[in-house]
């Protein structure tokens with residue numbers, strides 16, 4: 001027996017959401033979706049949520065269980081119980097429409113923004129454009145995305161910046177940037193390097209935890225960043241930060257915290273540097289300014305060897 005504490009919302013009746021408890025003695029192996037169906041069919045027919053395949057394929061049944069995004073048809077209710085209670089809420093970073101149904105419009109707009117289709121100016125061959133297994137492997141993980149929105153729901157960057165493209169759109173972008181049949185790599189990377197793009201990811205890794213498939217969105221974002229650096233698209237804070245970081249570690253074995261912010265902002269970005277001034281002054285008054293003369297760490301030889309072995 002478990003209590004399903006479900007967040008309810010019906011704007012036609014009240015502007016406020018509330019939690020409603022349903023008791024249900026679920027059979028062994030029942031998924032959260034099985035339980036919601038049973039509650040809907042036997043206790044309250046007005047309970048609203050999306051579902052279709054019941055096989056973790058269509059991506060419709062995304063919601064939050066105990067505070068984290070998941071697919072209701074993929075997760076067993078028993079694994080979600082905490083002190084006899086399963087808390088069920090709509091996904092985050094999207095506006096609830098009714099009960100557990102959220103508005104996916106911003107999610108789809110961001111997928112559209114990355115132009116999710118092959119671009120190739122060359123004349124098409126008589127039959128299909130072929131790929132080797134090795135070429136497909138580059139986009140294999142990203143291709144498994146079912147667009148359920150779980151990563152988008154729990155992305156911490158999206159919580160503070162609604163303009164961020166988000167993990168799903170960026171993983172989808174990698175699926176095309178890495179596609180051997182697509183010839184718009186540089187054009188795509190330049191667009192993805194704009195504010196709100198790949199460099200705005202905070203590297204929290206939450207999207208990897210929440211993704212119900214092997215997409216691992218953060219890994220795909222790192223691949224996009226690597227392509228950006230390889231393609232020489234360095235005119236943004238994120239790329240300069242990565243380059244400065246690498247340069248400092250390679251040279252001295254440790255981070256030069258005095259030059260990192262300045263090199264990240266850009267020596268000739270006067271407005272950006274001016275904006276840094278208040279933070280610098282606060283650090284100065286608190287005695288937290290890093291040493292201006294940067295010393296190498298003791299094991300710098302080992303660090304250099306690692307760089308050589310990895311071919312940077």
Ligand code: FES
Nearest residue numbers: 053054059061073
């Ligand atoms: S119902 Fe299709 S993924 Fe859950």
